[in-house]
Amino acid sequence: MPEPTFEPRTTAAASNSTPxxxxxxxxxxxxxxxxxxxxxxxxxxxxxxxLTPAAGGARVVVLxxxxxxxxxxxxxxxxxxGRSPEDLSLVExxxxxxxxxxxxxxxxxxxxxxxxxxxxxxxxxxxxYDTLVLATGSYPFVPPVPGKDARGCFVxxxxxxxxxxxxxxxxxxxxxxxxxxxxxxxxxxxLKGLGLATHVVxxxxxxxxxxxxxxxxxxxxxxxxxxxxxxxxGVGTQEVLAGADGAVTGMALSDGSSLDVDLVxxxxxxxxxxxLARECGLAVGERGGIVVDEECRTxxxxxxxxxxxxxxxxxxxxxxxxxxxxxxxAAAEVIAGGRSAFTxxxxxxxxxxxxxxxxxxxxxxxxxxxxxxxxxxxxxAGVYKKLVMGxxxxxxxxxxxxxxxxxxxxxxxTGTVLPVxxxxxxxxxxxxxxxxxxxxxxxxxxxICSCHNVTKGAVCEHTTLPEVKxxxxxGTGCGSCLKVIGQLMPPPEDxxxxxxxxxxxxxxxxxxxxxxxxxxxxxxxSHGREEARGGDxxxxxxxxxxxVIASLAPTVGASGYVLDGEQAxxxxxNDHFLANLQRNxxxxxxxRIPGGEITPEKLIVIGEVARDFGLYTKITGGQRIxxxxxxxxxxxxxxxxxxxxxxxxxxxxxxxxxxxxxxxGQTWCRYGVQDSVRMAxxxxxxxxxxxxxxxxxxxxxxxxxxxxxxxxxDFGIIATAQGWNLYVGGNGGATPRxxxxxxxxxxxxxxxxLIDRFLMFYIRTADRLERTSAWLERIDGGLDHVRDVVxxxxxxxxxxxxxxMADHVAGYRDEWAETIGDPERLRRFxxxxxxxxxPDPSVRFVPERDQIKPDLELLAGPVLAVRTLEGTxx
Numbered sequence: 001m002p003e004p005t006f007e008p009r010t011t012a013a014a015s016n017s018t019p020x021x022x023x024x025x026x027x028x029x030x031x032x033x034x035x036x037x038x039x040x041x042x043x044x045x046x047x048x049x050x051l052t053p054a055a056g057g058a059r060v061v062v063l064x065x066x067x068x069x070x071x072x073x074x075x076x077x078x079x080x081x082g083r084s085p086e087d088l089s090l091v092e093x094x095x096x097x098x099x100x101x102x103x104x105x106x107x108x109x110x111x112x113x114x115x116x117x118x119x120x121x122x123x124x125x126x127x128x129y130d131t132l133v134l135a136t137g138s139y140p141f142v143p144p145v146p147g148k149d150a151r152g153c154f155v156x157x158x159x160x161x162x163x164x165x166x167x168x169x170x171x172x173x174x175x176x177x178x179x180x181x182x183x184x185x186x187x188x189x190x191l192k193g194l195g196l197a198t199h200v201v202x203x204x205x206x207x208x209x210x211x212x213x214x215x216x217x218x219x220x221x222x223x224x225x226x227x228x229x230x231x232x233x234g235v236g237t238q239e240v241l242a243g244a245d246g247a248v249t250g251m252a253l254s255d256g257s258s259l260d261v262d263l264v265x266x267x268x269x270x271x272x273x274x275x276l277a278r279e280c281g282l283a284v285g286e287r288g289g290i291v292v293d294e295e296c297r298t299x300x301x302x303x304x305x306x307x308x309x310x311x312x313x314x315x316x317x318x319x320x321x322x323x324x325x326x327x328x329x330a331a332a333e334v335i336a337g338g339r340s341a342f343t344x345x346x347x348x349x350x351x352x353x354x355x356x357x358x359x360x361x362x363x364x365x366x367x368x369x370x371x372x373x374x375x376x377x378x379x380x381a382g383v384y385k386k387l388v389m390g391x392x393x394x395x396x397x398x399x400x401x402x403x404x405x406x407x408x409x410x411x412x413x414t415g416t417v418l419p420v421x422x423x424x425x426x427x428x429x430x431x432x433x434x435x436x437x438x439x440x441x442x443x444x445x446x447x448i449c450s451c452h453n454v455t456k457g458a459v460c461e462h463t464t465l466p467e468v469k470x471x472x473x474x475g476t477g478c479g480s481c482l483k484v485i486g487q488l489m490p491p492p493e494d495x496x497x498x499x500x501x502x503x504x505x506x507x508x509x510x511x512x513x514x515x516x517x518x519x520x521x522x523x524x525x526s527h528g529r530e531e532a533r534g535g536d537x538x539x540x541x542x543x544x545x546x547x548v549i550a551s552l553a554p555t556v557g558a559s560g561y562v563l564d565g566e567q568a569x570x571x572x573x574n575d576h577f578l579a580n581l582q583r584n585x586x587x588x589x590x591x592r593i594p595g596g597e598i599t600p601e602k603l604i605v606i607g608e609v610a611r612d613f614g615l616y617t618k619i620t621g622g623q624r625i626x627x628x629x630x631x632x633x634x635x636x637x638x639x640x641x642x643x644x645x646x647x648x649x650x651x652x653x654x655x656x657x658x659x660x661x662x663x664x665g666q667t668w669c670r671y672g673v674q675d676s677v678r679m680a681x682x683x684x685x686x687x688x689x690x691x692x693x694x695x696x697x698x699x700x701x702x703x704x705x706x707x708x709x710x711x712x713x714d715f716g717i718i719a720t721a722q723g724w725n726l727y728v729g730g731n732g733g734a735t736p737r738x739x740x741x742x743x744x745x746x747x748x749x750x751x752x753x754l755i756d757r758f759l760m761f762y763i764r765t766a767d768r769l770e771r772t773s774a775w776l777e778r779i780d781g782g783l784d785h786v787r788d789v790v791x792x793x794x795x796x797x798x799x800x801x802x803x804x805m806a807d808h809v810a811g812y813r814d815e816w817a818e819t820i821g822d823p824e825r826l827r828r829f830x831x832x833x834x835x836x837x838x839p840d841p842s843v844r845f846v847p848e849r850d851q852i853k854p855d856l857e858l859l860a861g862p863v864l865a866v867r868t869l870e871g872t873x874x
Contacts, residue, residue, distance in 0.1 A: 028130040034135035034309075035063075035103065041328040042306060043062065061102045064105045066158060068089070072089075076159070077187075111276075114280050117302065134298075135328075140266060142155065145237050147240030147248075152172070153240060153265075168263060172263040173838065178237050180206075181208055181211075188229055199230045199232060204234070207224070211399075215386060223401075238254050273309050274290045282299050292310045296342055306327040306330075318347075320349070326345055348361035361414055362395070371390060373388055384401040412442050444456050449477065450477075465499065500537050505693065509548050517549070547655055561813070588652070591625070591642050592651070593624045594688075596661060605642070609638055613638055614629065624652075631840055633837075648688070651815075655693065659684065662679070662681075663677075671703045682752075692759070693775075694766075698713045701719060706718060712730045716730055723745045726754055727739035742758065754791060
């Protein structure tokens with residue numbers, strides 16, 4: 001037999017082997033057909049049991065159809081968030097070499113001869129086997145509608161599918177996804193992220209019909225429509241319309257309507273990939289799937305089937321990765337000579353679709369006889385929670401949409417009597433709940449990670465999250481259990497900011513300042529945890545370090561512009577466009593009005609801008625004027641006019657100084673004792689653009705009557721006959737706190753000097769997202785310690801704190817003035833990268849009180865009652 005013409009892409013063992021040898025030697029051979037997530041888990045299970053060549057076990061051959069090894073299909077959509085195909089890989093770089101496994105990518109099995117016990121690959125290579133494992137997965141179901149093969153039609157299943165969609169979308173404007181299930185909504189989010197106006201067409205009467213009930217589907221629908229996606233439920237696709245060139249031009253729906261689209265993604269479910277089994281005579285189910293028993297053996301004892309291609313012993317084909325992993329473990333154990341069985345799996349699901357938390361667990365639809373629902377629905381907030389209870393108080397299942405915070409605790413409690421009334425677990429704070437049970441309430445046998453079937457007891461045998469992942473694989477699947485695992489871990493010995501850095505925010509601040517570090521990558525590579533170096537960081541450390549570098553930019557020599565280079569990727573959502581994102585996808589413009597003082601000419605400019613761009617105007621509590629309803633592509637045009645009129649960014653989008661509010665003071669008020677307006681303007685111009693752990697607010701009152709409400713601010717100033725009193729640590733909002741007196745009867749210069757010190761000491765020592773009020777209560781010694789440091793210079797830091805503030809003042813540049821003067825920076829302000837002049841069609845408004853408001857339908861959603869176990873409304 002001639003040697004095969006393909007090149008194996010793994011080990012030296014693979015290249016030196018004779019894959020076409022037919023003789024069954026003394027060393028048994030395991031051939032695995034398919035190398036997806038389940039196939040890789042099976043290989044890991046073989047390695048754990050010493051069945052690989054490196055351990056003196058069997059020869060292991062893997063035939064993979066795709067051009068790359070196994071990757072994380074659960075997180076497939078994260079490719080559009082910047083993750084590369086390599087980032088998605090599930091295979092450690094040396095895994096195949098280390099275990100002597102032969103992996104042949106791009107060379108799928110095409111024939112199985114069960115009599116000769118051989119598998120023939122597409123390349124012509126023939127592999128003899130003692131044991132054959134089919135892990136062929138599933139294929140996307142494409143409805144047999146006319147036009148389904150038109151140019152511009154895609155499925156959403158592999159990385160290659162995503163690459164093709166990404167390329168075609170460059171010339172498209174509107175897309176449609178056929179299917180409103182898990183993958184369909186992810187595909188819709190991907191299309192929207194690519195800049196396409198997006199439709200979702202779902203034949204069922206609600207989105208995600210398998211996972212959520214009618215109420216949950218309604219909440220999900222309202223939230224997704226609010227994001228600008230058009231959803232069509234209860235209708236099917238009749239035809240995909242194409243032009244003379246064969247490209248998609250539209251869709252005809254079953255209700256007689258049509259959609260003008262130029263890209264279609266089919267995500268209408270999957271079917272077991274069982275063709276190879278059919279052709280070699282293995283038993284398959286009536287509706288598909290390779291029939292297997294509890295050991296995952298097929299009708300041929302030498303052949304196993306695992307994952308989505310298998311029809312399990314309980315009569316189900318499982319489309320989730322967790323059951324596939326359980327089947328892989330069961331098959332590996334049986335092949336190793338042990339005893340194991342797969343009799344069914346937990347179908348609980350938690351995921352984030354388009355930013356919306358969605359979870360279901362147990363008997364989510366309440367199909368058990370005598371079951372009762374406890375329901376909470378808030379149409380305005382897009383929150384829906386339902387617990388399905390048995391007559392005896394046993395938790396049977398549930399659905400959570402919009403707020404799935406308690407999923408990690410509730411799912412393991414399924415089948416038990418809850419320790420508290422179920423109403424307390426769904427109601428919001430102030431209405432009888434919520435009660436935080438916490439993982440301590442779970443028994444040791446409770447399954448924490450359903451992907452890998454890991455119990456609480458197994459998790460608690462370890463002390464760190466990396467150790468848990470390595471030893472149990474918990475947290476390496478869908479990731480929904482990570483929060484509970486974190487809560488089960490003992491407090492870390494270090495006070496590290498996150499899993500990437502062993503240092504606190506304040507320690508990182510000192511490192512950046514002392515070593516003059518100017519980039520996140522440099523800081524991570526030099527001071528990150530060993531396992532995080534060379535990585536991308538996480539959602540905790542990136543914005544935190546970005547803020548630290550921005551606050552120290554003039555001192556360490558970094559760019560002070562937050563969207564320059566690497567800094568852009570570190571910023572929070574609003575900073576990306578230097579504007580506040582509103583609920584309907586539009587943005588607000590907040591020009592700085594220092595001290596609340598404004599000339600008639602500038603008022604006229606604001607009015608003209610609002611009129612010309614059709615913006616909603618509102619005077620805020622911070623004595624500014626907000627302009628709402630701008631599209632992202634309009635932001636530079638609006639700000640050009642505002643900057644030309646002398647306005648600057650109000651930094652309403654950043655963790656920085658917002659406003660310094662004032663009363664009219666002694667200039668106009670007969671009770672005023674100091675010029676509060678002048679002081680407020682001076683302070684706001686001094687601290688504008690100062691990046692900090694959280695937003696900063698201030699106010700100056702001209703007398704003790706306190707009309708500016710200075711004691712509700714992070715730093716507030718109240719005039720006295722002798723000068724100024726300085727108050728710090730105030731806070732409004734949900735947890736109001738009166739500010740504390742730091743110093744009194746200060747001169748102008750003394751006041752500014754103490755505020756400089758106070759702000760820089762706060763920025764230096766606070767935790768991420770910690771307001772001055774919380775910081776003042778947390779820091780050792782509290783107010784007395786802060787007074788010692790900033791007033792009495794007990795630590796000898798005051799000169800340095802003043803210098804840091806002086807650097808900030810000298811280095812300040814208005815972000816919007818710098819943006820509109822740079823064509824390269826202006827390129828980011830488009831709705832669609834492939835059609836920069838096209839407005840966002842999903843941003844719509846309706847008239848109200850001679851102005852506009854967002855066109856939102858979610859305010860008219862149904863109100864669902866909370867029902868007790870007896871079924872009576874409450």
